[in-house]
Amino acid sequence: MLEVLHRTAEPGVRPLSASAAPAPSALIAGWREGLAIVNLRGDAEDAAFRRAAAEALGVALPTQAGATSEGSTARVVWAGPDDWFVIGPKGHAEGLATRLREALAGQHHAVTDVSSGYTVLHLSGTPTREVLAQGCPLDLHPRAFKRGACAGSHFFKASVWLWQTDEAPEYELLVRRSFMGYVWLMLERTAAECGLVTRRFA
Incomplete structure (x- = not known):
């Protein structure tokens, strides 16, 4: 479930009700708080490592630079x-890390639960690329960055890891928790012209 509320950078503007439809030209943004976020390290050239990780995750590890893979319960960036x-379901970090450690036992690897240090920001709507372009140097034009692509970059002064989830377009940014307030403030400022709508994830 999600709740949609209107949010602008201008003080004193009251939120719209959840039933109010956002403007077609608005940026829609929301934090996907509580997701399981686990960092995995290992030898991508080792077939046994790739096979064990895939069995634990239900999806193959992407081995090509700038790629992601998505299964029914996990996204691998x-x-x-x-x-x-x-990136796994909300509240499943411990189980995800345990499955990986058990599957990779005896192999050279490292599994670290980093859920407490990061969160994921979801962005969608017609102006998404234009808003991101104001603070991110990546070329996000469809000819250069498509669904399933990912890259490390920055949004203004905040380091982020970014991937595209849909051609609509929709993007997600992995953001350090200490930069959440800063990133949101910059979104409010850069989306002042088109409008910013908050999407709340259950």
């Missing part, structure tokens, strides 16, 4: 030749 972020 490439972060380096031997480095991945695994």
